[in-house]
Amino acid sequence: MRLTGPQYRQLTEALLDAFPTPARLTQMVRFRLDRNLSTIALGDDLTEIVFRLIQTAEAEGWTVQLIAGARDSNPGNPHLLAFAQQFGLAPATPSQPELERIIQTTNSFLDVNKWRTQLGEIEGQVCRIEIESNKGTIHGTGFLVGPDVAITNYHVVEAVIEGEQGRTTSQGLWAVPGNVTLRFDYKRLSDGTTLDPGTTYRLAKEWLIDKSPMSTVDNQPEPKSGVPQSDEMDYALLRLEGAPGTAPVGDKPEPDAPLRKWIKVPTQPYHFQPDTALFIVQHPQGEPLQLVLDTNAVVGLNENRTRVAYRTNTLPGSSGSPCFNSNWELVALHHSGDPNFEPAHKPAFNEGIPFTAILALLEKRGLSKKLG
Numbered sequence: 001m002r003l004t005g006p007q008y009r010q011l012t013e014a015l016l017d018a019f020p021t022p023a024r025l026t027q028m029v030r031f032r033l034d035r036n037l038s039t040i041a042l043g044d045d046l047t048e049i050v051f052r053l054i055q056t057a058e059a060e061g062w063t064v065q066l067i068a069g070a071r072d073s074n075p076g077n078p079h080l081l082a083f084a085q086q087f088g089l090a091p092a093t094p095s096q097p098e099l100e101r102i103i104q105t106t107n108s109f110l111d112v113n114k115w116r117t118q119l120g121e122i123e124g125q126v127c128r129i130e131i132e133s134n135k136g137t138i139h140g141t142g143f144l145v146g147p148d149v150a151i152t153n154y155h156v157v158e159a160v161i162e163g164e165q166g167r168t169t170s171q172g173l174w175a176v177p178g179n180v181t182l183r184f185d186y187k188r189l190s191d192g193t194t195l196d197p198g199t200t201y202r203l204a205k206e207w208l209i210d211k212s213p214m215s216t217v218d219n220q221p222e223p224k225s226g227v228p229q230s231d232e233m234d235y236a237l238l239r240l241e242g243a244p245g246t247a248p249v250g251d252k253p254e255p256d257a258p259l260r261k262w263i264k265v266p267t268q269p270y271h272f273q274p275d276t277a278l279f280i281v282q283h284p285q286g287e288p289l290q291l292v293l294d295t296n297a298v299v300g301l302n303e304n305r306t307r308v309a310y311r312t313n314t315l316p317g318s319s320g321s322p323c324f325n326s327n328w329e330l331v332a333l334h335h336s337g338d339p340n341f342e343p344a345h346k347p348a349f350n351e352g353i354p355f356t357a358i359l360a361l362l363e364k365r366g367l368s369k370k371l372g
Contacts, residue, residue: 001058001061001063001064001087002058003054003058003063007083007086008054010079010083011054011067011083012047012050012051012054013079014070014077014079014080014082014083015050015053015054015070015080016046016047016050017077017079017080018070018073018074018077018079018080019070019073019074020046021046022037022046022049025037025046025049025050025053026038027073027254027255027256028069028070028073028074028254029053029069031073031252031253031254031257032069032070032072032073032250032252032253032254033062033065033066033069034252037049037053040052040053040056041053041055041056053066054066064087064089064189064195065195067080067083067084067087067089068084068089068187068195068196069250071084071089071090071120072185072249072250072253073249073250073253073254073257074258075120075121075123075124075249075258076117076118076120076121076258077117077120078112078113078114078115078116078117078120079113080120081116081117081119081120081123082096082116087189088187088188088189088288089187089189089195090120090123091119091123091281091289091290091291092290092291093116093119093291093293094293096112099112099115100112102293102295103115103326105295106276106277106295106326107326107327110326110327115328118328119281119291119328121261122263122281122322122324122328123281123289124184124185124249124260125143125144125184125245125260125261125262125263126141126142126143126144126184126263126281126282126283126289126321126322127141127142127143127144127150127182127183127184127201127283128140128141128182128183128186128198128283128286128289128317129141129142129152129156129157129180129181129182129183129283129320130180130181130182130183130286131156131157131159131160131175131179131180131181132175132179133159133163133173133174133175133179134168134172134173134174134175135171135172135173137286138156138159138173138175139283139285139286139316139317140152140153140156140157140283140317140319140320141156141282141283141317141318141319141320141321141334142156142182142238142320143262143263143281143320143321143322144244144245144260144261144262144263144372145237145262145263145265145371145372146245146262146370146371146372147243147244147245147246147262147372148204148239148240148241148242148243148244148245149209149237149238149239149240149262149370149371149372150182150237150238150240151235151236151237151238151320151333151358152235152236152238152319152320153214153234153235153236153319153320153333153335154211154212154213154214154233154234154235154236155213155214155234155319155335156236156319156320157180157236157238158173158213159173159174159175160175160176160177160179160180161208161211161236162174163175163176164176164177177203177207178202178203180202180203181200181201181202182200182201182202182203182238182240183197183198183199183200184198184199184200184201184244184249184260185198185199185249185250186198186283186288186289187288188287188288199244199249199250199251201240201241201242201244202240202241203238203239203240203241204239204240204241205241206239207238207239207240208236208237208238208239209237209238209239209367209370210235210236210237210362210365210367210370211235211236211237212231212232212233212234212235212236212358212361213232213234214228214232214234214335215227215228215229215232215234217232218232218234218307218335218336218351224302227302227303227304227306227307228302228304228306228307229306230304230306230357230360230361231361232306233306233353233357233358233361234333234335234336234353235333235353235358237362237367237370244260245259245260245261245262245372246259246260247259247260248260262372263322263330264330264372265330265355265359265371265372266329266330266331266355266356266359269356270325270329270331270354270355270356272298272300272301272308272331272354273298274298274299274300275296275297275298276295276296276297276298276325276326277293277294277295277296277297277298277325277326278294278297278298278310278312278323278324278325278331278332279291279292279293279294279312279323279324279325279326279328280292280312280314280318280321280322280323280324280334281321281322281324282314282315282317282318282321282334283317283318283321284314284315284316284317284318285315285316285317286317287317292312292313292314293312294310294311294312294313295326296311297310297311297312298310298311299311299349301354305354305357306353306354306357307351307352307353307354308331308332308351308352308353308354309349309350309351310323310349310350310351310352311349311350312350313350314334314337314350318334319334319335319336320333320334320335321333321334322334323352330355331354331355332352332353332354332355333352333353333355333358334350334351334352335351335352335353336350336351337349337350337351
């Protein structure tokens with residue numbers, strides 16, 4: 001990969017912003033790239049050292065690894081995120097002028113750098129779920145809500161829940177807990193080359209903290225015959241082996257690298273207003289992490305506030321994704337698309353579970369303290 005002149009300058013500025021001291025830069029290069037900075041780039045000041053570091057990486061063909069390693073070391077840095085997006089190494093967002101317009105439209109108090117910082121942190125907290133079943137691989141999305149706790153849809157892991165009991169789903173699927181992989185930090189270049197297979201975690205021995213199935217109403221096209229019950233929230237709360245939330249991003253972190261952490265659950269009910277923004281961070285069809293923005297997304301809630309409809313786009317594999325408002329506050333768990341599959345019907349909406357409805361059920365069951 002050859003950088004253009006403007007890209008060279010952008011990467012130099014991003015690295016200087018992310019690693020403002022020689023010690024931090026030296027640590028990143030040693031731990032993330034297994035290289036010695038003092039033998040790669042000498043200079044009178046940090047700017048010259050960074051310039052020569054990029055020069056060597058480009059000459060030896062590891063520029064992409066430099067970008068990825070820097071991002072793993074400082075995932076919340078907005079300048080590194082913006083630069084990495086050019087190469088498919090971070091969820092794509094609109095160009096700077098359009099992104100500024102979107103942010104100002106949805107929340108005039110946010111600035112682009114703060115918005116990107118929050119996205120960079122969330123990026124490391126969402127995972128691709130892979131389940132090897134008797135009929136092939138099932139893909140879904142999940143995300144951390146505690147140090148060792150993740151949430152996804154019930155229907156994503158239903159084959160595992162049933163398989164552990166010696167049963168199959170209605171589609172004849174079964175799997176066992178050992179067949180489940182939760183993959184964080186999966187990165188692939190825009191040309192399809194896998195750069196980072198990610199950091200993987202398995203389910204703990206006592207892996208299923210709680211579950212709530214889908215409703216039969218969920219599969220009905222509009223107008224529906226009723227509403228889901230308060231215990232039909234289509235979620236599964238999973239305990240992981242290890243604690244990714246209290247570990248740094250990547251498998252070769254520096255001693256003082258920032259921790260991955262987890263997505264904060266809401267403490268107050270969220271009031272969905274029609275035609276307001278809703279953002280979804282997802283692994284559609286098992287692809288690397290993607291961000292979908294829609295500033296005119298929310299359609300509305302159903303009668304008992306157990307489902308919210310929105311226009312934000314998703315694909316199979318997006319089930320279990322976190323949905324956010326314009327402040328990057330978690331508001332819903334994405335679970336399905338428009339269930340009307342008639343050939344002449346144009347899908348009109350996607351659907352999620354308001355997170356306050358999930359929390360209400362967990363509170364009723366005495367399990368809310370399981371979250372971070």
